[in-house]
Amino acid sequence: MSTKFENISYRIRRFDPERDTAPHWEEYRVPYTPGMTVLEGLWKVKELHSPTLAWRSSCRMGVCGSCGMLINGKPRLACNTQIAELSSDTVVVAPLPNFDIVRDLVPELAPMFASHQALMPYVIREDVEEREHPTNEFFQSAHELEHYLQFTYCIKCGCCMAACPTFATDALYSGPMPLGQAHRYNSDTRDGGFAARKQMLVGEPGPWRCHYAGECSRVCPKGVDPAKAIQLMKRELVFDYLGLHKTKCPANVAGKPTDGKRRDNIPEAPPHTV
Amino acid sequence: MLDSKSHPNRLGIWGWLGGGRWGVERYLYTLHRLTGLGLLAYFLLHIVVTSGRAFSAAAWTRAMSQVSGPFFKVGEYLVFLAFCFHAINGIRLGLVELGFAVGKPIEPVYPYRTSVDVQRPLALAALAVAFVLAVIGTISMWSD
Structure with a gap:
């Protein structure tokens, strides 16, 4: 798009719980500079027009997941979205839908994290002593790592939850992020918690409410693809129901290298320089 | 949880359609739900109408005459279109929800x-098959 304009409009949905009974829209003009992100524009609004404007942000590089917002009709990270890519000289910013509004652009993410916690997003093993006080690594091949690596990139920004039409109507549904993370641990060969998590995946909170609108995957700023994780989890649950689920024992502790012998043709490492 | 106002x-329901710029699958999701509700409504009406036969032959004839007008003919056709989409898209969803056609991580x-x-x-x-079914059904229904 053309970025010839010198100023840009920000239309922001504001809500102050101390004064307002309902959110309202306010508009501001800020100077535009090439390469400017939506987050930088919000800082300009705060600096030039409204010091009380509230939002969450931290890393400014799409890593921390704090600045998820509804930007021109799509859930995105404000720091990861350049104004030039919006094809408009008006930036419409609202808090992520499907979460209560704490203030202005700050969503209440606590229910999402409660659902996440309920699905036990950590490695569960029977050998608690080894888990708490490991003596060595758990063995896992590179191929086994690929089964869940994609899902580990989740930054819990909540964009997927804001885009999910099922979560929009069903507050009991866990949503794409918690379910995707449950599958991330279910498919980790170091984990033995499938049976425990299965109990939490029954009924409304579980994956069967998902009917593949695919929006969670489309809006995910990290390419995590929660919709894929949820469908793969459903397959595992069906296989489990039919007694076909591959019950892999949690990976063993890798043995310490023994009998290692240096080959003759490998030269010695050079001495340390520092 | 923090106590905040x-x-x-x-x-x-607005989340099914509005609130964002969405892709094809979201509209298929919404259409699947709407056609499902439409088929359910038809099913309930169908039970009410055909249950008249349990009372008498005259009640059955009367019920049939009430649903034989052009309004119900068009309604029946819409039910058929909803069936074409819902059935074929349901097969797609069944495959996808069993992890087929979504690829590996x-x-x-x-x-x-x-x-x-x-x-x-x-x-x-799936849309192409539903369309072909709908065309065949349309020719069959309206060619008499």
Whole structure:
């Protein structure tokens, strides 16, 4: 798009719980500079027009997941979205839908994290002593790592939850992020918690409410693809129901290298320089 | 949870259609739900109408005459179109929800290719089959 304009409009949905009974829209003009992100524009609004404007942000590089917002009709990270890519000289910013509004652009993410916690997003093993006080690594091949690596990139920004039409109507549904993370641990060969998590995946909170609108995957700023994780989890649950689920024992502790012998043709490492 | 005076912001039914710029699969999702509700409504009406036969032959004839007008003929046709879409799209959803056609986990490299893109040919094929069924049904229903 053309970025010839010198100023840009920000239309922001504001809500102050101390004064307002309902959110309202306010508009501001800020100077535009090439390469400017939506987050930088919000800082300009705060600096030039409204010091009380509230939002969450931290890393400014799409890593921390704090600045998820509804930007021109799509859930995105404000720091990861350049104004030039919006094809408009008006930036419409609202808090992520499907979460209560704490203030202005700050969503209440606590229910999402409660659902996440309920699905036990950590490695569960029977050998608690080894888990708490490991003596060595758990063995896992590179191929086994690929089964869940994609899902580990989740930054819990909540964009997927804001885009999910099922979560929009069903507050009991866990949503794409918690379910995707449950599958991330279910498919980790170091984990033995499938049976425990299965109990939490029954009924409304579980994956069967998902009917593949695919929006969670489309809006995910990290390419995590929660919709894929949820469908793969459903397959595992069906296989489990039919007694076909591959019950892999949690990976063993890798043995310490023994009998290692240096080959003759490998030269010695050079001495340390520092 | 913190005790705050937060304002509710759940989209509700509006979230099926509005609130964002969405892809094809979201509209298929919404259409699947709407056609499902339509078929359910037809099913209930069908039970009410045909239950008249339990009372008398005259009640049955009267019920049939009430639903034989052009309004119900068009309604029946819409039910058939809803069936074509709902049945074929349901098969697609059954396959996808069993993990077929969504691909394996991959290393996410920008620009991301999601499972939605991977299953798109299946979605288009399902729509094509539903369309062919609808055309055949339309010819059959309206050619008399």
